[in-house]
Structure formats: structure tokens, C-alpha cells
Ligand code: SF4
């Protein structure tokens with residue numbers, strides 16, 4: 163009958179009303195500044211830049227590729243690339259951001275910058291007390307304020323950080339393997355060049371050489387030297 | 393002429409003039425509402441409480457809404473540049489003639505000669521009883537007319553809907 | 558003892574007479590009437606806005622508790638640790654709305670935009686002038702047209718709503734105004750028709766006489782409030798429903814549905830003008846409740862005619878009943894979701910209107926059969942005549958609305 167649903171609803175809300183007074187278990191909220199609930203693992207508020215070394219500025223993973231700057235929907239990231247290069251965590255020479263600013267008042271916490279970054283260098287923080295009394299300068303967060311260590315990331319998002327660390331480990335391993343292979347190839351090429359030279363000197367053919375695992379030549383000299391050998 | 397009468401009459405006439413001369417249609421409608429309210433005030437001054445409040449209920453509460461809805465639904469409220477009428481004098485003379493006829497008729501009738509209001513105040517109860525006995529035919533005719541008008545409106549609205557399907 | 562309580566009952570009236578006596582004897586007559594009017598208006602302007610202020614806090618606290626939250630409980634006396642359970646909140650809110658910037662959109666029609674809140678608040682305040690708050694405590698007694706005055710003045714708020722919505726030059730404002738007007742016009746009919754039953758029974762439009770008409774007793778102690786009759790009970794429920802719609806309260810708060818049209822017709826108002834809209838809305842609700850109390854709940858009469866109840870001053874009864882109704886409205890707001898526009902209109906025209914018409918017939922029969930037929934038979938017949946159409950109409954309405962099928966919630 164019309165109205166019974168309303169009455170049932172009213173009984174329910176009356177139960178909530180009375181219950182919330184003598185049964186604290188029912189309450190879904192806490193009195194905030196005094197009481198706090200630990201943030202949920204997949205909470206996200208505002209991005210930060212991950213660094214690996216003691217000195218935040220030296221160890222920033224960001225390579226200033228500006229992908230995040232282009233992808234950010236409200237366009238709140240501002241990056242200036244460096245002129246010089248420096249070694250990144252896998253020892254490769256890379257650019258780094260001279261300026262990396264995010265406008266706190268514009269960021270909408272969408273996490274798209276995190277999704278697009280190919281270098282695992284920008285992540286979301288769970289810090290939510292971001293209010294500021296300076297409404298112009300204080301809301302523009304620069305790279306010094308943005309830089310946070312990988313330990314911090316592991317602490318706030320353990321699951322995600324594990325995945326990210328694993329991905330990075332794979333990258334590093336690859337890079338190391340490549341570097342090793344490069345070194346070996348270089349050595350081999352050098353040896354071959356030497357052998358060739360010797361052979362040329364001796365005017366005698368050289369026995370079969372085991373094929374190298376086709377390393378990318380690291381120097382034009384080695385390439386020209388390795389080509390006839392292959 | 394007492395002060396309250398002067399205020400109310402001035403307000404009524406002033407808002408009526410505004411209703412004719414303002415450029416924006418909605419402003420005109422709002423001024424017209426003020427005229428209605430002023431008329432209600434005049435009725436109240438004449439001790440005709442029931443008529444006065446009914447005037448407010450019907451005209452300020454309902455008819456005005458009808459007018460503004462009609463304006464909003466039919467045309468743009470933006471004022472146009474061309475003058476509202478081409479020859480105001482025709483309208484003015486017609487209005488003056490109508491007013492004169494009515495005024496003369498009122499003055500010629502016995503009501504015009506009466507100076508004070510009748511001693512016995514008409515209560516709402518007698519008003520209702522009169523409506524239901526002596527004047528029941530006009531009342532019913534009016535009710536029929538309104539019902540017919542409403543049915544007509546409903547039929548127009550319904551046809552529109554089917555046509556659009 | 559009873560003497561003392563009678564004095565307490567008449568306290569506001571005595572106080573006014575006392576203050577009037579302070580006027581020098583040579584005061585001209587017009588000044589006397591002005592002073593008298595001011596003395597009458599001041600308590601109304603003090604009590605009801607204060608009640609509004611307290612209601613905003615109580616409403617937030619109540620809604621919080623209904624949703625298993627704590628609700629506002631911090632703002633108390635400034636610079637101290639006294640929190641007063643958050644009841645200082647309304648002062649802070651008032652100060653905030655007073656000192657906030659008053660933004661008027663550039664495209665707005667400035668004059669109409671400015672006049673709309675005033676044109677809304679004044680009629681709402683005027684409706685209070687005919688409500689009898691206590692014994693001999695009605696600011697303006699209109700023996701012929703009290704109820705008509707209330708409805709006439711109340712109806713003119715619709716135009717103010719239109720003014721606000723139209724002058725803002727904002728589609729949400731205009732949509733909100735259109736919704737509000739359509740709703741108010743539709744629900745005014747059941748509202749007036751449900752009050753008409755009382756007019757029929759009491760034979761007068763004067764609100765004071767209507768209260769006095771309920772002063773008789775059943776069985777020697779139970780006051781015969783109109784609520785204690787079949788038509789009165791149903792009439793009261795219909796009245797409350799229509800009143801909620803008139804006052805834009807949940808579940809009829811479509812004109813200001815935040816999720817759809819921001820704040821409806823007062824979207825473009827800020828600062829103190831916004832506060833005036835807020836105030837007018839609540840004052841309108843209180844006035845509607847006051848009218849409902851006068852028509853059906855015996856006005857300032859106590860429920861039973863026994864000593865401790867009759868000692869309580871009449872104006873306390875009125876304010877107590879008013880508070881109870883406000884609590885009921887807050888409770889409803891915490892319970893019911895918002896209706897859809899077609900449901901809203903369907904409810905007014907297909908359910909409320911037929912019910913009020915049937916109720917009119919039942920009231921007429923009740924009136925005719927008074928004295929001739931046994932009270933029990935009158936009750937049974939009257940009740941059946943209302944319950945059966947209710948059941949049928951309710952079924953029809955529910956069928957027209959249709960059962961909602963959820964994809965996940967079921
Ligand atoms: S979270 Fe979204 S809005 Fe914020 S900086 Fe990243 S991409 Fe931009």
C-alpha cells in the first residue's frame with residue numbers, strides 16, 4: 163500500500179538516529195583533527211616525484227620527457243628541461259628537470275600523470291592536509307617540495323611500489339646485461355681487430371669465430387671492425 | 393482624499409503606466425502585477441476584504457504567473473528597437489472613451505449617488521449564500537465556461553503530443 | 558496556582574499593555590497605533606528567525622545522526638572551550654553570510670535581481686500576521702477573511718520566485734523557478750481544498766474562531782481537535798504533504814535539486830541575499846506548520862483538558878507543536894529521496910486532488926450526520942469512505958509510477 167514504504171523508511175532512520183547515540187560502532191565518521199583514520203592504501207591526493215639517492219635533487223628519476231605535462235588534463239604541470247645530461251639510476255645519460263612545478267589548486271588528483279610516465283618517476287601521495295595560507299606562491303609546488311624518496315612510496319603504497327620496483331629491477335637488469343654485453347662485445351671486437359691485424363700481418367686466415375650475440379655496436383670503430391668478422 | 397488612498401492610487405496608476413510603456417515584456421508583466429496589488433489595496437480601503445484578498449490570490453498569485461509563462465513560452469523577452477505602437481493617439485482616445493462611458497454609467501447609477509457605504513457589512517457567509525441561491529445560474533455558467541476552456545486546452549496539448557510522435 | 562499560570566499565559570499581552578502604558582498621554586493616535594504595531598511585530602521578528610537559526614543547526618545534527626554521522630558539534634562560545642553542542646554554529650553562519658561578497662551576475666537584470674529576495678521575504682512575514690500564537694495573541698484578527706489572507710499572501714511568493722529565477726539570466730535559475738512555480742501552483746489546490754474542510758466545519762474563515770471551535774471536549778477531557786476525526790486526520794496528512802511541497806521540502810525539493818540544477822532559482826545569489834532566501838524558505842515552512850496547527854491540531858489548545866496540561870501557557874503549546882512538526886519535517890528529509898518531476902505532478906493531480914475532494918464529501922457527511930447518527934457508525938463509515946479510495950488511488954499511483962528495477966542493488 164502507498165505509504166508503508168515511507169513508514170518503514172522512517173523507522174529505519176529513527177533507528178539510526180537513536181542508535182548513533184549509544185552505539186559508537188555505528189558511526190562512520192570520527193572527530194577529525196583529534197582522531198584520525200590511517201589513509202587507505204589506494205588513496206591518492208597529489209603527485210610527488212620519486213628519488214632514489216640521498217640527495218633528492220640528484221636522484222630524481224624524472225628525465226623531463228614532458229609526457230605528463232602534455233597529458234595532464236587541466237595542464238597544471240610545468241617543466242623546464244636541463245641543457246646538460248646526467249646519469250640516471252641505470253647509469254644512462256639523461257636530461258633532468260630544472261623546473262618541475264605542479265599547481266596544487268588546479269590538479270584534480272586524476273593520476274593520469276602517473277599512468278603515462280614511462281620512468282616510474284611520478285606517483286600519487288596520500289597526504290591530504292594540503293591547505294596553505296599563501297594563495298599564490300604557496301599553491302605552486304616546486305620540485306624540491308615534490309621530491310620524496312622511494313622509501314616513502316613503499317610505505318604509502320606497498321603493493322603498487324612492489325610492482326614498480328620489480329619493473330625497475332627488470333629495467334636495471336636489462337640495462338646491466340646490455341652494458342655487460344656491450345663491454346664484452348667491445349672487448350671481443352677489440353680482440354678481433356687485434357687478431358685481424360695480426361692475421362693481416364701474418365697473412366694467414368683465422369679459424370672460425372663463435373658468433374657474438376649481436377650486440378649493438380657502441381662505437382663506429384668497433385662496428386666497422388666487427389662487420390667482417392660476423 | 394486620504395493619504396493612504398493617494399498612495400495606493402498613485403502606485404496603481406503609476407505601475408499601470410509603467411506596464412504600458414516599459415520595453416521589456418517581463419518588466420511590463422511585473423508592473424502589471426503591481427497594478428493588480430494596488431487594485432486589491434483599493435478594495436481593502438473600501439472595506440471589501442473578501443474581494444481584495446481574492447484579487448490578490450487570483451491575480452497576483454495565478455494570473456500573473458499565467459502572463460509571465462505566456463511571455464516566456466511565446467517570445468523573446470529582449471526589447472526590440474521599434475516603438476511599441478505606431479499611433480498611440482488611437483489607443484489613448486479609445487481608452488478615454490471607454491473610461492468616460494463607464495464613469496458616466498457609474499455616476500448615473502444609484503451607486504454613484506450613495507455617499508457612505510451601507511451600514512450592514514456584507515459577511516463572507518452571506519456572499520456565499522447569495523452565490524449559491526440568487527446568483528447560482530451565472531456561477532454555474534461561468535464554471536461551465538471555465539471547464540470548457542480547460543478541456544479545450546487539454547485537447548490542444550494532447551493533439552500536439554500525438555502529432556509530434 | 559492556576560491563577561499564576563493564567564498570568565504566565567497572558568504574559569506577552571500584559572507586557573505589551575505595560576509598554577503601551579509608558580507612552581505619554583498626549584501621544585497622537587497614529588503614533589499609538591504605530592507603537593502598538595511595532596510592539597506586536599517585534600516578538601514575531603525575534604522568535605521565528607531565532608527558531609529558524611536553531612532549526613538549521615538541529616537539522617544538520619539530526620540529519621547527521623540519521624546518517625550515522627556526528628554532525629556539527631564544535632562552534633560554541635568564541636574564545637572559550639565551551640562548545641554548547643555546536644549550537645553557536647548559526648551565529649557563525651550569520652556573520653559569514655553578512656560579510657560575504659554579494660556577487661551579481663553581469664548579465665542579470667539588476668533591479669529585479671535585487672527586489673526578488675525582498676519580494677519573497679515580505680509576503681512570508683505577512684502570513685504570520687493572522688496566525689493565532691496563543692490566547693488573545695493574534696497580531697491581526699481578520700474575522701471575515703483570516704484564512705483567505707494567509708493563502709492570498711502566500712500565493713504571491715510564486716512571483717518572487719519567478720523574479721529571482723528570471724532575473725539571474727542563468728539556465729539553472731530559470732529551470733528552478735519554472736519547477737518551483739509549477740509545483741507551487743499544483744500543490745496550492747490540494748492545500749486549499751484540504752483546509753476547506755475545516756472552514757466547512759467551523760463555518761468561518763477566521764483562524765481564531767477555528768481554534769475556538771476545537772475547544773470543546775470528547776468524553777469530558779479530550780479536546781476535539783479536528784485531527785481526532787476521520788476527515789481531520791486525513792485532511793491533516795494531505796495538508797502536510799501539500800505544505801511540504803509548497804515549502805520546497807524533501808521529497809518535493811526539486812526546485813533546488815543540487816544534483817541537477819545547483820541551487821535552483823537562487824543559484825546566482827550569494828551572501829546576505831542568499832541568506833534571505835534561506836530564511837524565507839524556512840519561515841514559509843514554519844508558517845505552513847503554524848497554519849496546520851491552527852486548522853487541525855487545535856492551535857494553542859492543549860491536547861487534554863486536565864490540570865497540568867492546562868497550566869502550560871497557550872503560546873508554549875503553539876511553539877511546542879510547531880517544534881514537533883519541524884522535527885517531523887527534518888525526519889522526513891532524512892528519510893525520503895527526491896521525487897521526479899512527472900511523479901510530482903502525477904502525485905498532485907492523480908492522488909492528492911481526488912483525495913481532498915473525497916475528504917470534502919466525507920467532512921460534509923460528518924457535519925450533516927452530527928447528532929443524528931451514533932458516533933461509532935460515523936467513525937466507521939467516514940473511515941471506510943476515506944480508506945478505500947486511499948487504497949485504490951494509492952494502487953493506481955504506484956502502478957503508474959511502476960516498480961523500479963535495479964541492476965545491482967537488488
Ligand atoms: S594528478 Fe592529474 S591533474 Fe594532477 S598533475 Fe597529475 S595529471 Fe595533472
Ligand code: SF4
Nearest residue numbers: 224225227228230279
Ligand atoms: S614525471 Fe615522468 S612523464 Fe613527467 S617529465 Fe618526468 S619522466 Fe616524463
